[in-house]
Amino acid sequence: MKLIFVTQRIDEAVSYAERRDALDQRWAVLLEKLGCAALPVPNHPKTAAALLERVRPDGILLTGGNDPASCGGNAPERDETDARLIEYSLDRSVPLLGVCRGMQSILLYFGGALERISGHVAVCHDVSGAISRTVNSYHNWGARQTPSKLEVLARAADGVVEAISVKGRPIAGIMWHPERVSPFAQDDIRLMKAVFEQGDSL
Numbered sequence: 001m002k003l004i005f006v007t008q009r010i011d012e013a014v015s016y017a018e019r020r021d022a023l024d025q026r027w028a029v030l031l032e033k034l035g036c037a038a039l040p041v042p043n044h045p046k047t048a049a050a051l052l053e054r055v056r057p058d059g060i061l062l063t064g065g066n067d068p069a070s071c072g073g074n075a076p077e078r079d080e081t082d083a084r085l086i087e088y089s090l091d092r093s094v095p096l097l098g099v100c101r102g103m104q105s106i107l108l109y110f111g112g113a114l115e116r117i118s119g120h121v122a123v124c125h126d127v128s129g130a131i132s133r134t135v136n137s138y139h140n141w142g143a144r145q146t147p148s149k150l151e152v153l154a155r156a157a158d159g160v161v162e163a164i165s166v167k168g169r170p171i172a173g174i175m176w177h178p179e180r181v182s183p184f185a186q187d188d189i190r191l192m193k194a195v196f197e198q199g200d201s202l
Contacts, residue, residue, distance in 0.1 A: 002036040002058035002196060005051070007082060007102065009065025010043055010075040026179040027063060033184065034192055045080040052088050059095040059196040060085050062102025064138065064177055071104075071114055071141050083109055086171070095170040097195045100139055103164060103173025110149050110166070114141040117160055120175075127154040127162040127176075133187055135162065135176035142175065170195065 008021040021043050028038045039057065041048050062082055067073030082105035089096035098106045104114055119125075120137040127135055131154040142160040146152055153172075154163035165172045172195055178188035 002034075003055070004031055004036045004038055004059045004061050004196065005041050005057040005085065006031075006038045006061045007063050007078070007085065008040050008043060009063065009101075010078055012074075022065075023063065024179055027061070030179050030184055030189075030192075031061070033189065034196060036196060041081065041085070043075065043078045043081050045077065045084055048081045048084055052084075056092075057094060059097070060089055062086075062096065062098040062105055064100030064102065066101055067141060068101070068104055068108060068114065070108065071116075079105070079108075089171055090169060093170060095195050096172075097192060098171075098173035099179075100175055100177060103175055104139075104141060104143075106164065106166070106171065106173045107143050107146065107150070107161075110147040112143050112145070112147050112150070114143055116140060117142045117158070119158065120156070120160065125156055127156055129154040129163070131163050131174075131191075135174075136180055137175065138177060138180075139175060 006027055008023045011020045011022045013020055023040050031038045066075040066078055069076040069079050086109045120139050123137050124134055125137055144159045149167055150164045151167055152161050156162050162175045
C-alpha cells in the first residue's frame with residue numbers, strides 16, 4: 001500500500017484559543033480506494049521537513065481549505081508547509097497532486113498570481129481542455145494566466161484555470177474537490193491513479 005503525505009486545513013477554535021489541523025475523513029476513504037494510506041502532515045514546517053527525512057512518502061497530496069496568506073489568508077505556516085512539500089517533490093521526483101488551495105500553492109510556488117473571482121463557490125460547472133467534464137467548485141481565488149513551467153489542462157468558461165501540470169515533473173493540480181463527490185467519480189479515481197501510481201503529470 002502506497003503511503004501518501006496529506007496536508008491539512010487550519011481551523012481556529014476561538015473558545016479554546018486553539019489553532020487546529022483538520023482533515024476531511026473522506027480523503028482517507030478515497031485514498032484507500034486507490035490502494036493508498038493517508039498520513040496527515042502537521043502545519044509545522046520543521047516537523048514536516050523532519051518527517052520527510054524519516055518517512056519517505058510515495059506521494060504527496062496538498063488538500064483544500066484556507067486562502068494563501070498573499071490572498072488575505074491567516075495560515076502562513078500552511079503556505080510554508082506546502083512550499084516544503086513541493087520542493088521535496090521536485091528534488092525527489094515524488095508524485096504530487098494539489099487540490100483547490102493545493103493547486104493555488106503550486107501556482108504561487110512557480111511565480112503565478114491569483115485574483116479574486118466570482119461564481120466559483122458551491123456550484124458545479126463545466127471545464128474544457130485536455131480534461132473536459134463537469135466538476136464542483138468551492139474557491140474565491142483563481143488564475144487566468146500561468147507561469148511557463150506549467151501546462152494548462154482545463155479552464156472554466158470564464159477563463160479561470162481549473163487543472164494544471166508541471167512540465168516534465170510528476171506534479172499536477174486541480175481546482176475541484178474529488179473527496180466531496182458521493183459516490184466518488186471514476187474520472188477522479190483515474191486521475192489520481194495516474195498521478196500516484198504511474199507518476200504521470202496528467
